[in-house]
Amino acid sequence: MGAHIPMHAGPVQPLNTAIAGQNAHGCPASGNTAVIGGVAGPLRRSGLPRQRGGDAGAVGAGPVFSAAWATGGMPASCLAWARLSRRVGAKGTPVARPREKEKTMSTVIKGGTIVAADRTYEADILIEGETIAAIGKDLKGDKTLDAEGALIMPGGIDPHTHLEMPFMGTTAAETWESGTFAALSGGTTLVVDFVIPGPDGMLAALEDWHGKAKRQASADYSFHMCVTGWSKQHFDEMEKVVARGINTFKHFMAYKGALMVNDDEMFASFQRCAALGALPLVHAENGDLVAALQQKYLAEGLTGPEGHAYSRPPEVEGEATNRAIMIADAAGVPVYIVHTSSEQAHEAIRRARQKGIRVFGEPLIQHLTLDETEYFNRQWDHAAQRVMSPPFRDKSHQDSLWAGLSAGSLQVVATDHCAFTTEQKRVGVGNFTKIPNGTGGLEDRMPVLWAKGVETGRLTPNEFVAVTSTNIAQILNIYPQKGAILPGSDADMVVWDPKLSKTISAATQKSIIDYNVFEGFKVSGLPRYTLSRGEVVWSEGQNSQPRPGRGKLVERRPFPAVSKALSQWKELTAPRAVTRSAEHMPIGV
Secondary structure, three states, rough: OOOEEEOOOOOOOOOOOOOOOOOOOOOOOOOOEEEEEEOOOOOOOOOOOOEEOOOOOOOOOOOOOEOHOOOOOHHHHHHHHHHHHHOOOOOOOEEEOOOOOOOOOEEEEOOEEOOOOEEEEOOOEEEOOOOEEEEOOOHHHHHHEEOOOOEEEEEEEEEEOOOEEEEEEEEOOOOOHHHHHHHHHHOOOEEEEOOOOOOOHHHHHHHHHHHHHHHOOOOOEEEEEEEOOHHHHHHHHHHHHHOOOEEEEEEEEEOOOOOOHHHHHHHHHHHHHHHHHOEEEEEEOOOOHHHHHHHHHHOOOOOHHHHHOOOHHHHHHHHHHHHHHHHHHHHOOOOOEOOOOOOOHHHHHHHHHHHHOOEOOOOOOHHOOOOOOHHHHHHHHHHHHHOOOOOOOHHHHHHHHHHHHHHHOOOOOEEEEEEOOHHHHHHHHHOHHHHHOOOOOOHHHHEEEEEEEEOOOOOOHHHHHHHHHHHHHOOOOOOOOOOOOOOEEEOOOOEEEEEEEEOOOOOOOOOOOOOOOOOOOOOEEEEEEEOOEEEEEEEEOOOOOOOOOOOEEEEEEEOHHHHHHHHHHHHOOOOOOOOOOOOOOOOOO
């Protein structure tokens, strides 16, 4: 499938792993510790290891920690063994020295404040090649990037996009080239798109999606696979899809007659996910009821975009969310609810999590900031441009979504970026069910969330990092390769300037569609630089351009530990027959 980033072993695996009899470098093992920034020991999950003589991150403490390969990461004994093995063959005969590799250019980001999901501290960041090599004070490199007065955060991850998606008789206008460049300009360095299988099955569709992305993407990318029916072919192909680096499968409870799956099909797929260690995703709306309401309102002469909102009330989302969680629990698998838009859906998630059920919720930046009055605009184009599913809700639902993000019952902010032009939307004049569903947001997700969340006090900067990057990296099992500022992590970062501001306008956006649902929003807080794998790919005030083909595929391993935990608990709590002796049974029956 072309160039790709190797799969990471899991969210809490150390960055240096050892095999039996050897340390992480293939040297004879004298212990299982690694040397990190001069401190022997494993990399702690919480981030910075403690320095000798002071707390990690303390001003003047010197380098806090460094990637193991700064010296190969080898202790002195290991370095000596490695030098000897290069000079002497297996039988003691001299061998030729390999040619030294060319020195990798290094970059230091200086003067900024690092904001992670769990801490904020001042330090420099040394980048060597595509990865973070060290974090500390007074680091040196070949090049310097000025972050004075700025915040340095992990690059954003948008786990919900539909670039060039064929849907409702047309294809989303946003291309992989324009969409990924728009993402980078807004601080997002990884997009996760949905592969929708056709008649030829999942693997053929994956090749098609990857072919487009490989040619066009400026940012890194990954995929979810959609399950739009159920058969032996689906059962068999899911295992092959997981082997190709996809650990998530999406199920539509909406779009009857097209993408929708029935409960029994979803249950079968969820069971397959459990067996494979994959995570099911769900678009939760009661598709049968939506279809009935659509016909009802059309028959009553309600044909405009407002009919879209009327036909998909919050109750159909809440009911479907509750049902999806119940089915996942019965199948023994976690579940991720995409585009959670209402209090009813959030309440179902919140209640399940209180019971210990593993469920994740994903509100969209649109649902956090826009409401259903958009559909009652007298300009048909304005209203239709904002048609998406679920639709924008009454403003009262927004407080619930914001509270969920700060309280942790909702974990991720995404976009569901599926952008159609005004001309494409006009196919639905006279029949709101024909309006292609989808809006944009890739470019504006992080600036709008910062302005409406951090600047208003609804979110802390650390919570902002969590819901835009770190949480989803952990959920998708690519942490700390992505979503982290740690030695060994990919150098995906955004140097965020809280003083930069703009008014959002379709006239100046990078997206190729002809409108912006956030038109007129004034935002403070924008990327000064966006770095993807160590390279500045967006710079404020400079003539940054798309770089088609630069993006790489990020593969993701499955979740065997989670599946094992759930299966163990299911076994312990499974229904069991009561053993009754003869004296406890009815006589003569």
